[in-house]
Amino acid sequence: MSGQRVDVKVVMLGKEYVGKTSLVERYVHDRFLVGPYQNTIGAAFVAKVMSVGDRTVTLGIWDTAGSERYEAMSRIYYRGAKAAIVCYDLTDSSSFERAKFWVKELRNQEEGCQIYLCGTKSDLLEEDRRRRRVDFHDVQDYADNIKAQLFETSSKTGQSVDELFQKVAEDYVSVAAFQVMTGEAARTNFLPATLFLMRQRASPAPVSRCCQAWKRIADALHALTVVWGGECKE
Numbered sequence: 508m509s510g511q512r513v514d515v516k517v518v519m520l521g522k523e524y525v526g527k528t529s530l531v532e533r534y535v536h537d538r539f540l541v542g543p544y545q546n547t548i549g550a551a552f553v554a555k556v557m558s559v560g561d562r563t564v565t566l567g568i569w570d571t572a573g574s575e576r577y578e579a580m581s582r583i584y585y586r587g588a589k590a591a592i593v594c595y596d597l598t599d600s601s602s603f604e605r606a607k608f609w610v611k612e613l614r615n616q617e618e619g620c621q622i623y624l625c626g627t628k629s630d631l632l633e634e635d636r637r638r639r640r641v642d643f644h645d646v647q648d649y650a651d652n653i654k655a656q657l658f659e660t661s662s663k664t665g666q667s668v669d670e671l672f673q674k675v676a677e678d679y680v681s682v683a684a685f686q687v688m689t690g691e692a693a694r695t696n697f698l699p700a701t702l703f704l705m706r707q708r709a710s711p712a713p714v715s716r717c718c719q720a721w722k723r724i725a726d727a728l729h730a731l732t733v734v735w736g737g738e739c740k741e
């Protein structure tokens with residue numbers, strides 16, 4: 508990991524053999540490894556620096572093991588993730604059921620995590636349409652329901668792989684910009700709201716002029732303290 512600062516924690520989830528590692532390999536190293544399948548054990552981490560407009564964003568990608576044997580471990584890796592790429596194999600309907608399992612988990616455990624559904628191995632459908640086992644429209648309806656984005660990719664040809672990760676980074680940048688904006692709004696609204704509260708609290712009880720003057724000074728000092736304290740918290 509070499510202590511690199513990561514902007515977005517991304518976790519890859521999905522049944523074993525759906526092609527999570529191949530997706531990461533294609534995106535990070537632009538290659539497709541052929542040869543005997545090697546299942547991931549535990550999880551693997553890789554960071555990739557990319558650009559979104561004039562911003563540099565570092566994605567920290569956790570590639571988890573799909574085998575149910577490692578399910579408990581995968582849970583550790585999605586903690587605090589800003590984005591989850593939930594993969595299923597377009598030629599294997601059971602892998603889509605497993606994807607739904609992960610979506611449910613994320614919805615229950617990681618509210619702030621943006622979900623990207625990814626149907627893998629689309630090249631196999633190019634070869635033979637009849638191999639499709641997961642209907643595009645069904646998944647699109649499901650994705651709309653859970654407010655997820657849907658991609659169909661091929662790590663073999665590279666189809667839509669860059670687009671998927673680019674979207675993850677772009678969404679991160681726009682959400683971060685939105686948070687800065689709303690943070691600003693909260694700060695600018697803070698002052699008038701505080702003063703309004705101070706005014707409510709300062710409604711005068713019948714006291715002497717001298718007491719009133721001291722009270723005003725005390726209120727003003729208190730208002731300053733509250734405003735100052737609020738600004739420091741930002």
Ligand SMILES: Nc1nc2c(ncn2[C@@H]2O[C@H](COP(=O)(O)OP(=O)(O)OP(=O)(O)O)[C@@H](O)[C@H]2O)c(=O)[nH]1
Nearest residue numbers: 523524525526527528529546547573628661662663
């Ligand atoms: N044709 C084709 N085969 C793919 C594609 N992606 C992955 N595969 C193959 O599918 C098998 C599983 O790929 P992996 O990337 O290892 O799958 P995984 O989801 O990481 O598997 P686990 O580590 O067990 O969770 C390998 O034999 C890959 O070569 C693809 O886009 N097209």
